Amino acid sequence: MPTTVNAFGAHEARHPLAPVTIERRxxxxxxxxxxxxxxxxxxxxxxxxxxxxxxxxxxxxxxxxEIVGRVTETGSAVTRYQVGDLVGIGCMVNSCRTCDICRAGQEQYCLNGHTLVFASPDPAEPGAHTQGGYSEAIVAPEDFVVRVPETLDPAAAAPLLCAGITVYAPLKRFGAGPSTKVAVVGLGGLGHLGVKMAKAMGADVTVLSQSQRKRDAATQLGADHYAVTGDGTAFTELANTFDLILNTVSAPISLPDYLGLLRLHGTLVSVGVTTQPMPVDVMTLCQNGRSYVGSLFGGIAETQEMLDFAAEHQVTADIELIGAQDINTAYERINASDVRYRFVIDGSTFAGEPA
Structure with missing residues (x-):
């Protein structure tokens, strides 16, 4: 029989989240x-x-x-996990698994569409939608579950399941390493992990931020350099400097300005999500043979690789641990840029929430 669990959810868009109960299959x-x-x-x-x-x-x-938990039950055909294992679930819980892209281990780009961990029609339950991790428990296919190394702080590892893989995948794809200069635009939840991951890969890392406000924080995270973009002078002083720029902000930026910071065959990658358009200057792309690309999170095997890399280099998120009752306040603080750098919900606080 399906199991009823406590959770926190939204009944309508643009309304506060509230305690709810949902069924897990x-x-x-x-x-x-x-x-x-x-x-x-x-x-x-x-x-x-x-x-x-x-x-x-x-x-x-x-x-x-961005879910971390302990396995409490396994199906009869499960071979990878057993009860008690520390595991994680990230952005998706299914894909077609048969298209060329899925077979290449890039399920996030599934030609038939991946299944998000929440808000997607659930192929395992026709007519139902997936529900996410603001809850006591979850059921998912073992192929979309990853092992979380026990050497990582599980609370601080939770953001790696989205933010961590979102920055790791393009850094790896575009060759961040000891011989490269990497710039990270923004120093929030994604950006601070971008700095940590790029440094762990051996890159020379610069943080690009609009003001001096985060200079000390960038240094503490391991950045080699810090440049202020608000007055525009950095775009002249650092022109033709970087091999890779990781744009982590969730708002429009001036693409011509940032593309101009790339050296020969450099790449600007946007991983921050904005629904607003950003015009691209094609001539700026043509100069220096620059590239502008977008990137989603990562495939399942790549996510496991990222977690193992994080354990090897002790990379986790800087977090503030909260209870379920504080989720709406956390949303307000995120909108006010009042978090360093990621909120994580203590799953034990869902127990006992009213239906």
Whole structure:
């Protein structure tokens, strides 16, 4: 029989989240069930709840896609996990698994569409939608569950399941390493992990920020350099400097200015999500053979690789741990840029929430 669990969800877009109960399906042969220990809060959660991505597909909608928990039940055909394992679930819980892209291990770009951990039609339950990690427990296919190294702080590791892989994937793809100069635009939830990951890969790292306000924080995170972009002088002084620029901000930027910072065959990657257009100057791209690309999170094997890399180099997020009752306040503080650098919900605080 399906299991009822406590959760926090939105009944309508642009309204506060509230305690709810939802049903988790039975564990199938290839599924694992886990009790959720921690779930990070990502700006994308807020985009769903505030209506930026359109009307809610289901009511209530339970967000959350940076999940760390312990396995409590496994299906009869599960081979990778056993009860007690520390595991994680990120942005997606299914894909077609048969298209060329899925077979290449890039399920996030599935030609038939991946299944988000929340807000997607659930292929395991026709007519139902997936519900996320702001809850006590979750059931998912073992192929979309990853092992969280026990040497990582599980609360601080939760944001790695989205923010961590989102910055790791393009840094790896575009060759961040000892011989490269990497710039990170923005120093929030994504940006601070971009700095940590790039430094762990051996790159020379510069933080690009609009003011001097985060200079000390950037140094503490390991950045080699810091440049202020607000007055525009950095775009002249640092022209033709970087091999790779990681744009982590969730708002429009002046692409011609940032593209001009790239050296020969350099790449500007946008991983921050904005629904507003950003015009591209094609001539700036042509000069120096520059590239401008976007990047989603990462495939399942790549996410596991990232977690193992994080454990090897002890890379985790800087977090503020909160209870479920503080989620709406956390949303308000994120909108006010009042967090360093990621909120993580203590999963034990969902227990006992009223229905």
């Amino acid at each position: 039975d564990v199938g042969p290839h599924d694992v069930r886990l009790d959720i220990l921690y779930c990070g809060i990502c700006h994308s959660d807020m985009n769903f709840v505030d209506g930026s991505f359109g009307p809610l597909p289901v009511s209530p909608l339970v967000p959350g896609h």
